[in-house]
Amino acid sequence: MSMNKVYVIGYGLTKFGELYNHGPSSLAAQALTEAIANSQIDKNQIQAAYFGSLVSSSNSQPSIGTACIRNCNLKIPITRIEAGNASGAAAFYQSYLGILSGVYDCTAVVGVEKLSDYVKSGIIERILGSTIDYQWEFEMGATLTSLYAILTKAHMKEFGTTLEQLSSVPVKNHKNGIHNPQAQFRREIPLENFLKAKRIADPIGRFDPATYCDGAAALILASSNYVKENSDILTQVPILGSSQASDSVALHHRDSLTTIASSVKAAKEAFSKAKLSPKDINFAEVHDSYPIGEILAIEDLGFFTKGEGGKATQEGLTELNAQISINPSGGLKSRGDPFGATGIAQIVEIIEQMKGITGKRQVSESNYGLTQNVLGTGVVSYVNIFGKDEVKK
Amino acid sequence: MSMNKVYVIGYGLTKFGELYNHGPSSLAAQALTEAIANSQIDKNQIQAAYFGSLVSSSNSQPSIGTACIRNCNLKIPITRIEAGNASGAAAFYQSYLGILSGVYDCTAVVGVEKLSDYVKSGIIERILGSTIDYQWEFEMGATLTSLYAILTKAHMKEFGTTLEQLSSVPVKNHKNGIHNPQAQFRREIPLENFLKAKRIADPIGRFDPATYCDGAAALILASSNYVKENSDILTQVPILGSSQASDSVALHHRDSLTTIASSVKAAKEAFSKAKLSPKDINFAEVHDSYPIGEILAIEDLGFFTKGEGGKATQEGLTELNAQISINPSGGLKSRGDPFGATGIAQIVEIIEQMKGITGKRQVSESNYGLTQNVLGTGVVSYVNIFGKDEVKK
Numbered sequence: 192m193s194m195n196k197v198y199v200i201g202y203g204l205t206k207f208g209e210l211y212n213h214g215p216s217s218l219a220a221q222a223l224t225e226a227i228a229n230s231q232i233d234k235n236q237i238q239a240a241y242f243g244s245l246v247s248s249s250n251s252q253p254s255i256g257t258a259c260i261r262n263c264n265l266k267i268p269i270t271r272i273e274a275g276n277a278s279g280a281a282a283f284y285q286s287y288l289g290i291l292s293g294v295y296d297c298t299a300v301v302g303v304e305k306l307s308d309y310v311k312s313g314i315i316e317r318i319l320g321s322t323i324d325y326q327w328e329f330e331m332g333a334t335l336t337s338l339y340a341i342l343t344k345a346h347m348k349e350f351g352t353t354l355e356q357l358s359s360v361p362v363k364n365h366k367n368g369i370h371n372p373q374a375q376f377r378r379e380i381p382l383e384n385f386l387k388a389k390r391i392a393d394p395i396g397r398f399d400p401a402t403y404c405d406g407a408a409a410l411i412l413a414s415s416n417y418v419k420e421n422s423d424i425l426t427q428v429p430i431l432g433s434s435q436a437s438d439s440v441a442l443h444h445r446d447s448l449t450t451i452a453s454s455v456k457a458a459k460e461a462f463s464k465a466k467l468s469p470k471d472i473n474f475a476e477v478h479d480s481y482p483i484g485e486i487l488a489i490e491d492l493g494f495f496t497k498g499e500g501g502k503a504t505q506e507g508l509t510e511l512n513a514q515i516s517i518n519p520s521g522g523l524k525s526r527g528d529p530f531g532a533t534g535i536a537q538i539v540e541i542i543e544q545m546k547g548i549t550g551k552r553q554v555s556e557s558n559y560g561l562t563q564n565v566l567g568t569g570v571v572s573y574v575n576i577f578g579k580d581e582v583k584k
Numbered sequence: 585m586s587m588n589k590v591y592v593i594g595y596g597l598t599k600f601g602e603l604y605n606h607g608p609s610s611l612a613a614q615a616l617t618e619a620i621a622n623s624q625i626d627k628n629q630i631q632a633a634y635f636g637s638l639v640s641s642s643n644s645q646p647s648i649g650t651a652c653i654r655n656c657n658l659k660i661p662i663t664r665i666e667a668g669n670a671s672g673a674a675a676f677y678q679s680y681l682g683i684l685s686g687v688y689d690c691t692a693v694v695g696v697e698k699l700s701d702y703v704k705s706g707i708i709e710r711i712l713g714s715t716i717d718y719q720w721e722f723e724m725g726a727t728l729t730s731l732y733a734i735l736t737k738a739h740m741k742e743f744g745t746t747l748e749q750l751s752s753v754p755v756k757n758h759k760n761g762i763h764n765p766q767a768q769f770r771r772e773i774p775l776e777n778f779l780k781a782k783r784i785a786d787p788i789g790r791f792d793p794a795t796y797c798d799g800a801a802a803l804i805l806a807s808s809n810y811v812k813e814n815s816d817i818l819t820q821v822p823i824l825g826s827s828q829a830s831d832s833v834a835l836h837h838r839d840s841l842t843t844i845a846s847s848v849k850a851a852k853e854a855f856s857k858a859k860l861s862p863k864d865i866n867f868a869e870v871h872d873s874y875p876i877g878e879i880l881a882i883e884d885l886g887f888f889t890k891g892e893g894g895k896a897t898q899e900g901l902t903e904l905n906a907q908i909s910i911n912p913s914g915g916l917k918s919r920g921d922p923f924g925a926t927g928i929a930q931i932v933e934i935i936e937q938m939k940g941i942t943g944k945r946q947v948s949e950s951n952y953g954l955t956q957n958v959l960g961t962g963v964v965s966y967v968n969i970f971g972k973d974e975v976k977k
Contacts, residue, residue: 254714254718254833257833258717258718258719258833261833261834266830266831266832267830268829268964269830269964270665270667270674271665271666272664273663273664273666274663281663285663288681288682288687289678289685291686292685292686293684293685294681294684322647324647324650435632435661437659437661438659439654439659440647440651441654570650571661
């Protein structure tokens with residue numbers, strides 16, 4: 192086992208939303224430029240870049256990653272990493288492995304998505320068909336939303352989770368997102384709006400899912416050697432544990448519908464690497480693309496007993512600076528979900544919280560933060576644990 | 585620097601060509617199944633998979649990698665790696681880094697492409713637009729072929745390279761490919777056919793480019809620990825050096841048009857890691873998608889002096905078992921070029937040559953083999969050096 196340690200030393204994030212005035216490569220370049228700037232390193236020390244994106248590819252939107260690197264006046268290999276709507280988290284993970292391998296001392300990760308046009312044209316569900324079992328689910332008429340409806344119903348049936356409990360998730364996340372200037376939706380939405388909304392795939396209501404939007408995020412990673420040799424770096428957030436794990440693609444092949452086994456496994460591995468337990472974590476950014484996603488996450492990650500996630504959320508235990516701050520950024524629900532950027536944006540939030548620069552959404556304790564990103568209904572999960580910024584304040 | 589060593593322990597390759605009866609996920613599963621079978625390992629020991637493909641993605645051909653893993657009855661994370669027409673080489677490289685990191689002991693790499701339909705529909709040049717500078721080359725009317733024409737002309741002008749010398753490349757490769765049962769075109773093509781062919785982008789003739797076709801290839805990689813603990817593994821080919829390097833995307837930003845700087849750099853790094861020099865290499869699979877590609881490769885990799893590649897080829901120095909056997913498989917020209925599979929198929933050829941199972945195209949000395957794969961006109965190059973199979977014969 193390699194003895195390298197990997198640090199986040201730079202971070203950048205664009206505004207998320209309907210960004211019709213910006214192309215994907217310029218959004219990506221904007222996030223990467225910001226990350227390079229606040230890392231304060233010479234950009235020519237970056238040796239390789241990883242580009243996370245689901246739809247910014249080949250025939251529709253060619254070579255966005257390459258164009259981003261060129262726009263930043265860099266001449267480094269950029270490798271596109273695609274793992275459906277978890278492409279950002281996957282790109283981060285491969286970048287982390289690149290440094291852990293000892294081959295690279297400094298890498299960049301950038302993720303972008305331009306989804307607003309796809310939402311308007313209605314082909315977004317087809318694109319998301321690539322995140323579920325195409326043959327046995329999508330082609331049989333299932334969509335990501337309808338499969339999440341099944342997961343929601345199973346949890347309601349097995350644990351008595353209520354609509355009120357489920358709706359408490361987006362209510363809380365919108366409350367947090369008000370204070371996030373990069374978030375797409377910065378307004379509170381009252382509980383009753385969620386409850387009385389039209390059902391789009393019962394029990395999922397119209398306002399429950401996160402929105403597919405536009406945006407980019409970027410990080411600069413470095414090895415412990417690099418950080419040692421450049422000790423004046425302003426941001427030095429160590430990655431204490433990082434893991435990916437998987438389960439069957441199709442729901443009908445899973446052992447349980449009330450747990451995301453890939454998240455349980457990834458979390459177990461990440462906690463083991465970090466030598467920490469769930470109770471050590473002060474705050475977490477988790478995959479709340481549907482309300483049940485956050486409920487499953489806070490249970491599967493070990494923050495609450497299985498079946499108690501809905502109750503805990505309704506009781507306010509996951510609110511900002513309660514028992515554990517879940518999605519202080521506003522989560523995917525309030526910030527918006529540009530797939531390739533999302534997993535990276537979660538990490539940017541961890542970094543900014545640890546640096547104490549998040550204003551009114553600042554968590555009071557930020558020693559340990561965690562991110563969890565899910566591909567589709569849980570075929571792959573990514574879990575990362577970060578420690579307190581090692582720069583002396 | 586990590587002290588891990590990485591081995592290839594399994595290899596699989598489908599027939600390349602117009603495979604209208606096979607879907608991309610079944611082709612990928614076929615190659616991966618073969619690789620698992622000849623590795624003779626328990627497939628459940630594979631911890632992660634890397635999937636190389638340019639067009640087998642999102643909205644057009646969703647989740648091929650995931651479907652391949654499911655078809656092979658595996659439950660492991662699969663990450664799609666896209667690097668244009670070098671996606672196969674890029675997937676191999678990330679898989680190699682995954683083991684080098686110490687996180688994985690056994691990984692799978694699978695690459696696939698189904699291009700025949702795109703060729704018929706005529707949008708292949710648009711897809712390949714993603715491999716060149718989209719804004720400054722493709723949208724200005726340049727195609728990959730027209731840019732290779734510029735590279736060809738520059739070499740002819742600077743070094744007096746002739747059409748006869750250039751055409752000697754495909755003539756030789758078709759001669760080798762006759763003995764490759766997986767190759768798309770298994771027939772000799774006489775020199776005069778290349779010379780008198782219609783020019784499609786002067787000086788590139790109609791029969792000069794490799795064909796975009798269908799096919800899949802797969803490899804199983806393992807750490808030295810894994811190989812030590814499973815010493816009865818039948819294939820143990822060490823990766824002595826592996827590197828990716830890059831240059832500007834657009835030709836007009838390059839320092840020279842008669843050298844692929846990314847190949848020079850990747851080769852230098854790979855030779856340095858392997859502690860070898862070009863004269864140690866017995867045979868190589870290089871990127872001969874256009875004749876000039878192979879000429880540039882054999883010069884940039886250090887096998888021949890810059891400017892002498894055309895002459896050396898015409899004199900037969902790169903024929904099977906001459907000074908150095910270049911493209912004993914038949915190369916991209918005779919085998920066909922399904923992008924995501926190509927870089928992996930090159931490595932399969934190295935393994936099969938080292939195992940001495942390639943029949944009439946067998947190289948007599950196979951101590952050291954090299955592969956070189958190029959993205960677009962050279963924005964990124966991948967170079968890998970392999971040592972003799974460590975299994976006692």
